[in-house]
Amino acid sequence: MDLTLPITEVKGVGPKTAERLHKVGIFTLKDLIYTFPRDYANYQVAGHISEIRPGKITVRGKIKSLATRRARHRNLSITEGIIYDDTGSIRVVWFNQNYRARQFDEKQEYYFQGVYDFKNGRYQLTSPSAALARDIDAKSAFSPIYVAHSTLKSPFFVKLLQNLRPNFVKIPDLLPSSPENPPFVKQSARAEALYKVHFPENPQEVIEAREYLAYEELFEYILAAKLNRQENQKLQSLPLKFDASKTKSFIGKLPFKLTDAQRRATWDILQDLEKSTPMNRLLQGDVGAGKTVVAAIAAHQTAMNHCQAALLAPTAILATQHAEKLEKLLSSLGISVALLTGATKHKTELKKRIKNGEVDLVIGTHALLTDDTTFHSLALCIIDEQHRFGVNQRQKLLLKSPDGLAPHLLSMTATPIPRSLQLTVFGDLDISIINQLPAGRQPITTKIISEINQKPDLYPKINEIIKKGQQVYWICPSIEENPTQETTSVKRQQKHLQTIFSHAKIGLLHGRMKSAEKDQVMTDFANHKLDILVSTTVVEVGVDVPNATAIVIMDAENYGLAQLHQLRGRVGRGDQASFCFLITPADHAPSRRLKEIEKSTDGFYLAEVDLKLRGPGEIYGALQHGILNLQIANLADTRTIALASKYASNFAKHPDNMLKYEELAHDIKKYQQLTTLN
Ligand code: ADP
Numbered sequence: 219m220d221l222t223l224p225i226t227e228v229k230g231v232g233p234k235t236a237e238r239l240h241k242v243g244i245f246t247l248k249d250l251i252y253t254f255p256r257d258y259a260n261y262q263v264a265g266h267i268s269e270i271r272p273g274k275i276t277v278r279g280k281i282k283s284l285a286t287r288r289a290r291h292r293n294l295s296i297t298e299g300i301i302y303d304d305t306g307s308i309r310v311v312w313f314n315q316n317y318r319a320r321q322f323d324e325k326q327e328y329y330f331q332g333v334y335d336f337k338n339g340r341y342q343l344t345s346p347s348a349a350l351a352r353d354i355d356a357k358s359a360f361s362p363i364y365v366a367h368s369t370l371k372s373p374f375f376v377k378l379l380q381n382l383r384p385n386f387v388k389i390p391d392l393l394p395s396s397p398e399n400p401p402f403v404k405q406s407a408r409a410e411a412l413y414k415v416h417f418p419e420n421p422q423e424v425i426e427a428r429e430y431l432a433y434e435e436l437f438e439y440i441l442a443a444k445l446n447r448q449e450n451q452k453l454q455s456l457p458l459k460f461d462a463s464k465t466k467s468f469i470g471k472l473p474f475k476l477t478d479a480q481r482r483a484t485w486d487i488l489q490d491l492e493k494s495t496p497m498n499r500l501l502q503g504d505v506g507a508g509k510t511v512v513a514a515i516a517a518h519q520t521a522m523n524h525c526q527a528a529l530l531a532p533t534a535i536l537a538t539q540h541a542e543k544l545e546k547l548l549s550s551l552g553i554s555v556a557l558l559t560g561a562t563k564h565k566t567e568l569k570k571r572i573k574n575g576e577v578d579l580v581i582g583t584h585a586l587l588t589d590d591t592t593f594h595s596l597a598l599c600i601i602d603e604q605h606r607f608g609v610n611q612r613q614k615l616l617l618k619s620p621d622g623l624a625p626h627l628l629s630m631t632a633t634p635i636p637r638s639l640q641l642t643v644f645g646d647l648d649i650s651i652i653n654q655l656p657a658g659r660q661p662i663t664t665k666i667i668s669e670i671n672q673k674p675d676l677y678p679k680i681n682e683i684i685k686k687g688q689q690v691y692w693i694c695p696s697i698e699e700n701p702t703q704e705t706t707s708v709k710r711q712q713k714h715l716q717t718i719f720s721h722a723k724i725g726l727l728h729g730r731m732k733s734a735e736k737d738q739v740m741t742d743f744a745n746h747k748l749d750i751l752v753s754t755t756v757v758e759v760g761v762d763v764p765n766a767t768a769i770v771i772m773d774a775e776n777y778g779l780a781q782l783h784q785l786r787g788r789v790g791r792g793d794q795a796s797f798c799f800l801i802t803p804a805d806h807a808p809s810r811r812l813k814e815i816e817k818s819t820d821g822f823y824l825a826e827v828d829l830k831l832r833g834p835g836e837i838y839g840a841l842q843h844g845i846l847n848l849q850i851a852n853l854a855d856t857r858t859i860a861l862a863s864k865y866a867s868n869f870a871k872h873p874d875n876m877l878k879y880e881e882l883a884h885d886i887k888k889y890q891q892l893t894t895l896n
């Protein structure tokens with residue numbers, strides 16, 4: 219079977235259905251086959267209601283008293299009812315599944331499977347799967363459940379895969395059995411594993427199949443990383459000589475003393491820059507750890523070697539701030555710094571100066587990436603908040619170095635890559651970690667507050683902060699009032715806050731304002747012309763106003779862990795105690811995410827939690843078009859990682875091997891883009 223065939227080859231997929239499948243990233247037979255069940259309904263082990271314990275449960279019973287209501291806040295409908303058998307009854311709840319209210323016949327028995335636990339003050343079975351007991355025979359008692367998309371529900375995937383089922387035996391091997399692969403890589407092992415994942419007879423089959431597929435998956439990612447590292451070693455770049463006395467003198471002029479962690483990271487980088495093979499280093503440091511100054515020292519070394527450096531930032535606000543700071547640090551040493559954003563005036567003139575090498579350090583946004591921005595001798599690329607950029611954008615920047623040479627690359631991020639990912643997918647990156655905040659930082663106190671109206675103690679607290687001469691960020695998810703969404707808008711919030719804090723100067727910032735306007739507001743806030751800045755998440759990354767000591771985040775449930783941590787990182791940047799208030803709807807228990815944020819300010823810990831809650835694809839692949847999409851492998855599975863790593867190393871010694879493995883070669887190419895310098 220040719221796995222690259224389009225999805226229209228599957229019985230039951232016409233052009234319309236194909237289009238819907240394309241929307242969820244399924245184009246080929248392989249894409250469909252690698253859409254794994256998110257779970258399995260197991261009706262083989264149903265218990266009596268009187269015996270159930272919290273956790274994942276299966277029960278057989280009838281249902282009554284079903285009704286749907288709207289939640290007061292947010293776009294949520296709740297369908298509730300009672301499931302009962304001869305021994306007892308439990309409450310069942312579904313969210314945004316209105317059809318559940320019509321699905322059931324009160325006279326019939328059903329199997330239900332889901333998680334039974336304590337929520338919102340009582341025990342309930344939340345969003346279980348359901349199947350008519352009469353329809354369940356020995357075979358269907360254990361069956362896959364696929365992730366549902368708006369128009370493509372789980373049964374639809376079941377049907378498509380059933381249509382394809384006879385062809386599963388013809389699925390070719392990815393890694394043929396040979397001494398280059400471990401002994402369990404046998405002929406047809408992959409076809410069997412894929413079959414068992416979609417059509418298992420019992421849970422044990424699923425476990426075995428997933429183990430096999432996880433191996434193949436990890437092997438591919440790890441091999442791609444190893445090949446990248448090898449290929450990078452073959453590239454040439456300009457060595458940038460380290461000058462001890464100049465560097466010392468520059469560091470001595472900084473307004474503060476570097477932390478030990480900053481020193482170590484700086485040293486790693488300066489040594490890399492001296493080599494004639496390109497640096498490919500990721501600088502990780504929690505928000506506020508002080509990455510920018512480390513980048514500045516690297517840019518300084520570049521300029522001392524009469525070469526150019528470019529710093530790419532994700533927003534104009536951040537680029538502007540970087541430019542102002544770095545200009546202050548560098549211009550007195552004769553290093554010329556320029557800012558290039560969409561709003562920059564006299565662009566043509568500036569681009570000419572960049573091209574002629576009159577500018578040593580260019581700081582910019584995406585505007586930097588256009589084809590007509592060319593450099594004289596670009597030797598160092600710095601990408602701030604690298605996870606905000608896609609593969610193509612990074613590639614565009616790297617290609618601006620002189621012909622035949624690769625620039626050194628320093629990527630910076632406050633969204634740390636957990637160790638497990640470092641060892642696998644990002645195995646070709648060198649990593650420096652700033653695991654220490656500058657001295658004198660005060661801890662940030664984080665508090666979940668359910669619905670402002672009912673918790674009036676927030677406003678006095680904010681008043682107190684403003685009276686002390688400190689400033690506040692007030693984050694809302696939307697710009698305008700939107701009748702279909704119940705989220706708070708910046709515009710209304712600003713008006714509302716003005717009535718409460720009548721003496722405060724309250725500014726407004728959002729993504730639909732013109733660049734120049736945004737810069738002005740941000741500058742006003744930085745210069746304390748504003749007390750409160752009501753803003754969307756445009757202030758999320760990087761922005762540094764040390765006098766801001768509180769951040770209020772409305773509708774906090776709208777944001778992911780990493781984003782909340784980033785937002786919170788806007789405060790606690792000076793030497794004053796800081797606060798983060800997370801506002802949630804009154805009728806909802808806070809999510810695990812929010813509780814974790816409340817508990818910890820450690821970005822590395824939170825990244826591990828995030829990885830567990832969402833998986834790596836969501837976090838690190840979102841902007842990279844799903845390339846990083848570990849579907850099945852568990853990054854805590856160190857045994858498989860070690861094994862895959864061992865065989866990938868052997869394999870990488872003979873890259874020509876790839877010629878024999880066509881599908882593998884294709885996959886590897888795709889994964890290599892994740893971190894390649896080439
Ligand atoms: P991030 O790592 O989040 O990018 P920044 O580089 O923006 O952090 O630094 C945060 C703040 O800390 C800035 O105001 C910066 O000037 C300051 N800073 C950086 N390093 C130190 C240090 N060693 N001692 C004191 N303040 C520092």
Ligand code: MG
Nearest residue numbers: 509510602760
């Ligand atoms: Mg930063």
